[in-house]
Amino acid sequence: MAKNKVYCNCLETVKPVRDTLDVINGKWKLPIIISISVGNDRFTDIQESIAGITPKVLAKELKELEGHKLISRTVIQDYPVKVCYKAEPYADTLTPIIYAMKDWGLNHREKIFRE
Template identity: 65%
Template sequence: MEKVNYCECLDSLLPVRDALDLISGKWKIQVIISIGVGNHRFSEIQRSIPTITPKVLAKELKDLEQHRLIKREILNSYPVTIQYTLEPYADTLTPIIQSLKEWGKSHRKKLFALT
C-alpha cells in the first residue's frame, strides 16, 4: 500500500473539516430542512424542530445567514414580519442531506436488527 504524504492528507481533511464545521451539530441541518419544506417564519421553524430553544434557533439562523445558506428578509407589513428562505447556494446541500438521510435509515436498520 502506498503511503500518502502529509500535504495530500491535509488537502482532503481541511475541506471536509470546513464542511463539517458548518453543518455539524444538532440543529443546522434541521433548520435548513425546515425552511426548505416551507417554514419561513421564526415561530414556524421553532415549532417544526422539537426542543430547540429560541436563543439557539436565533444563533443558528444567524450562522446560516453569515454562510450565505439562508436569507433573512424583513417584510414591509404591520406588525413587521421577518421571513427566512434558502439561498440558491443551499441547494448544493440537497444531495448531501439526501445521502445522510439514506445512510441514517440504513444505519438504524442495522442497529435495530442487532438488538
C-alpha cells in the same frame, strides 16, 4: 524500517471535510436548512418543525446560516412587522450531503433494530 514509519497523509480529504463541518457544525444547522427548504419561513414554524430546539439556539443558528449565505432574512414592513426566512440557492448545494446523511440514518436505524 517499521519504526521510522510516518503517519499517512490524509489532509487532502480531511481539510475540505473540515471546511464543510465548520459551516454545518452542530446538530441544528442541517435540520434548520431542511425545514426552511420545505417551506417553513417563519421563526415559530421553523422552531415547531424541529423537536427540541430552543428559540435562543434557533436565533443564533439562523444568524450563522445567514452569514454563510445559505438562507436570507427578510423584514416585511407590515403591521405587525413580519420576518421571513428563505433558503438561498447556495443551500441547494448541500442537498447531496443531506441525502447521503438521510440514507445513512435510515440504514443505521434499521441496523440497530436488527441487532
